Amino acid sequence: MFDNIRADLRAYGGNWTKQGFWVMVVYRFGRWRYGIRPSLFRKAFSLAYKVMFRAIQVLTGIELPCEAPVGRNLLMDHFGGIVISGYARIGDDCRIGNGVVIGIRNAGELGAPTIGNNVDISAGAVILGDIRIGNHVMIGANTVVLTDVPAWSTAIGVPAIITSRRTPTE
Known part of the structure; x- marks a missing residue:
């Protein structure tokens, strides 16, 4: 996940204030959570993702589901x-x-x-x-x-x- 986020930050010219970068961070987190075991822990991360997904959707006007x-x-x-x-x-x-x-x-x-x-x-x-x-x-x-x-x-x-x-x- 962190390698992808670093690559996304480079793609945005190192500017972490870009809204598209924020969307990509939440997206990468959402994809990463699928690999968490056991499922009880994954459910907690899934809840966090859903909250972040809605928040980023409202803040940026961009909907990119994981x-x-x-x-x-x-x-x-x-x-x-x-x-x-x-x-x-x-x-x-x-x-x-x-x-x-x-x-x-x-x-x-x-x-x-x-x-x-x-x-x-x-x-x-x-x-x-x-x-x-x-x-x-x-x-x-x-x-x-x-x-x-x-x-x-x-x-x-x-x-x-x-x-x-x-x-x-x-």
Whole structure:
């Protein structure tokens, strides 16, 4: 847990006052508590996590449940409106702007997006459903993504129009 927190602090430029870093500390604690044995001790840590999760959600406006697997160096630069489903998966070196929603498409569905590595999700973007976002993708501000996005692409618009950022020779 502490190695991950140190890496998160480096990702935030060593600035522990960043709200995204606070969210990551609570997230890492939540993931760490699953390994605590015996279960009686884990329940006490689970209660502490639930209190911290709600407090950080109110303070930062960011909801990142510990059930969602997240890679290293996830950056959430700005306050508020970030909601990530516990069913989503996020890769390494991703950046999420304010007002982003990553979640299920319809009530009753359990499938949420799988986000690849090095993905930049701009402010106000909405990514819904059991879809895959490839590596090195840029998702524009206020874009609504409901279909898969291949690697090295840009998605912009409502609904998203996907264009490649690679030339055939690359």
